[in-house]
Structures are given as C-alpha cells and as structure tokens.
Amino acid sequence: MIRKRRLSFSHLYAVGHAAAWWAIHSGKSEVDNKKRYEQASWVNLGLDTELKRRLATAPPSGQRPVVNLLGLGVGEGWGEIELIAHLLETLDRDVQIHYAALDVSPQLLVMHYCVVRDRFRAAIESGRLILAATLADIVAGLGPALARLRAGRPSSAGELLPERAPTIATCFGNTIGNDDPMHEDLILTQLLEHFAASDYVTLVLGVSLRRTQGRKLTAERDQYSAKFYEFLLQTPQHLLHDLQILSSSDPTREFTIPADLRHYPTIDARLNDEWITMQPYNGEHGLTGDRYSFYYPLQTDIWLAGQPKDRVPAGTRLMLYSVTKYDFETLKQFYQTLGMQVVDQPPMVVDAAGNNPRMYAVMALVRAR
Ligand SMILES: C[S@@+](CC[C@H](N)C(=O)[O-])C[C@H]1O[C@@H](n2cnc3c(N)ncnc32)[C@H](O)[C@@H]1O
DSSP states (O other): OTTTSBOOGGGTTTSHHHHHHHHHHSOHHHHHHHHHHHHHHHHHTTHHHHHHHHHHHSOOOSSOOEEEEEEETOTTOHHHHHHHHHHHHHSOTTOEEEEEEEESOHHHHHHHHHHHHHHTHHHHHHTSEEEEEEEOOHHHHHHHHHHHHHHTSOGGGOOSSOTTSOEEEEEOSSTTTTSSTTOTTHHHHHHHHHTTTOSEEEEEEEEEEOTTSSSOOSSSSOOOOHHHHHHHTHHHHIIIIISOOEEESSTTTTTSOOOOOTTOSSHHHHHHHHTEEEEEEEOGGGOEEEEEEEEEEOSSOEEETTOTTSOBOTTOEEEEEEEEEEOHHHHHHHHHHTTOEEEOOOOEEETTTSSOOEEEEEEEEEEEO
16 A cells, blocks of 8 residues: 555455445445345346256266356355355255355455355255355455365365356456456456366356446436445554554544535535546457546555655545446457357346446356357
C-alpha cells in the first residue's frame, strides 16, 4: 500500500474485520434475490439436463458415479448452497457429489464450510456428499490449490475430485471483474488444465455488467454509499490500529469518512462525485466495460511503522478497490475466442427496489467432448 498507493483487490476480504463487516452488512434481500437467480441458472443454462444426460450415458466403470462441484471465491456461498441442495434433490442417490470450496478469506470460508456441514449433515454422513475446503488465491494458484486438496485426502478414503468426472465450477459475485485487469482468462485456463481428462467441464460465471446492459437503468453510473466505503476502509484501519504496521500523524482522523458535506446534499453524493471514478475498460480480444475505481484521499501523512522518513503525504489518493463491469456481448465473445461454448440468460437487476440497482448476469462456459 505504501509503495503502490493501492490495496490488493483480491485480499479485500482477507482481514477478519473486513470479512465480518461484509457478512453482517451485505443486504439480505439483495443476497436472497441473487441466490435465487444463481440457483435458477442451473436449469436456465441447461446444466441440469446436460449433467443428467452425461451420468445416464456414461459407460459402466464399476465405480460409483461422481460429479465434481467447485465453489471458487465462494465467500458465504449462498448460491453454491442452493446448488448443492438442488443436486442432492435431483440426482440419483448413487451419484456422489464432491464439493470443494475455495476462498482467500479464512473467516468467510469457515462460515461457509460450517453452513454446508450443518445443512447437509445427513448427506455427508451417508457418503453422498464429500465436503472439502481450502484457503487459496484462485487467480494466482487454482491448480496448485486443487492438487493440495487432493493430496490431503487419505488414499484409503478414495480419490477426491476425480480428474475424469464431470466438473462444474461456480465463480459468482464478479470475482473476475474485481481482480486486477486482464485476468478474465486465468481461472478458466487453470480449471481446464487441471481437469484436462474430463469430457465435461463448465465454469458458471457471475459477472457485473455495465450500466447500459439489459433493463434500462436511469442513472448514468452505478452509485455507491458511504457504507460501502466503511467496508473498504476496514483493512487500512486494521493495519493502522490493530496491527500497528502503519503510523499516521493523526491516527484518530485517518481512514475515516469526513462528515464535511461541502456543497453536496449527502455524503454519498460527495463520495460518488469526488472519490469514485469510472473509465472505459479495454481488455483482450475486444473485451470492453467500465472500470470503477474507489479512491481515498489521505487526511494525514502515513508511513510504515519505524520508517517515518518514507512518508506518503496527506492528500495522496490511495486506490482501495477497482472493479470492472462488463459489456455482456464482448465478454461472451471473449470466452468464445478462448474456445468455450457460451450459454447465457437475461441478466438480473441487483437491488432493484433500492437506491442502487445494478446489473448482474450468470452464464455458463462449457467445454464438452
Ligand atoms: C464479492 S465476494 C463474492 C462472494 C460470493 N461468491 C458471492 O457471489 O456472494 C468476493 C469473494 O471472493 C473472494 N475472492 C476474491 N478474490 C479472490 C481470489 N483471487 N482468490 C480466492 N478468493 C477470492 C473474497 O475473499 C470473497 O469471499
């Protein structure tokens, strides 16, 4: 942060306080609507039919049929939980589901793991559901994380996530757009490489769409609240106050949202106007979108503890976060260029009834032989 004047976007939830803040404050009705849309994708994108067809026509191997399900950047994983419930309800009882959850946030991963364990206890005890989880950066090291998971299972317990089994991975919540730019292919290529022997690998991808996509939204830009900034400021506050890795010339004022409205009617209006920028995003293979960047102007000088000479002066704008919201058509073309079959459905409006309606879409990237 001191050197690059920015935080690591993929580690936004890695600090416990940030994860806890997110779990408590992310809106329930927003989460419920998104979860229902993600679950419906299973049928709308034809995954249900295709999976059942493949299981029914697989040549007999003398072994129990397995379906792999991976939750990538799973967070609280409400969408994945609905998918597990759906699979347990609809697949034949002899099919075993190997579910692995991966995330960079220990707190969110443990919360998710415990909900899955408690909700599906009967299926786990009967051996229908195999549950695994690991801390992992899915962009920088999905392949090694999967290899680690597999190696950690005792051989007497049978192979975990068999490489030849039909494999479905979910990556919801715009994790690809919330990472550094030009990373849209990294999760997919690692997944395909790892399951190279499988005849059916699908990445079910949830992405934020730029404002002009789908149903007309009135405002020109997505709007954010000061509450969202409270979340973004959890990590620097933690570094300053709890870990004391950072020092400030006035720690009580630093990393707080100023109450000063200047000529704005609300603090939200001021933040959207002064702290958040939106710029065109141009990725590879003609991919386009809007990139929103969330800045924070330092109110005091800061420095690494014990190194007061290397100061970042008050007024410097730190980038706390940056996200891409895609043009849907160019995103679909991007994955087709990478050789994937793309199945899509109409986007949904997140927070349709609230102050900040935003577009979100789930699509399937399929490699089928
Ligand atoms: C916006 S939330 C999405 C969570 C969930 N998938 C959803 O749709 O609600 C982002 C989640 O992705 C995780 N995440 C972001 N980048 C990651 C990365 N590179 N590797 C692993 N997890 C990541 C975060 O820790 C957080 O739990």
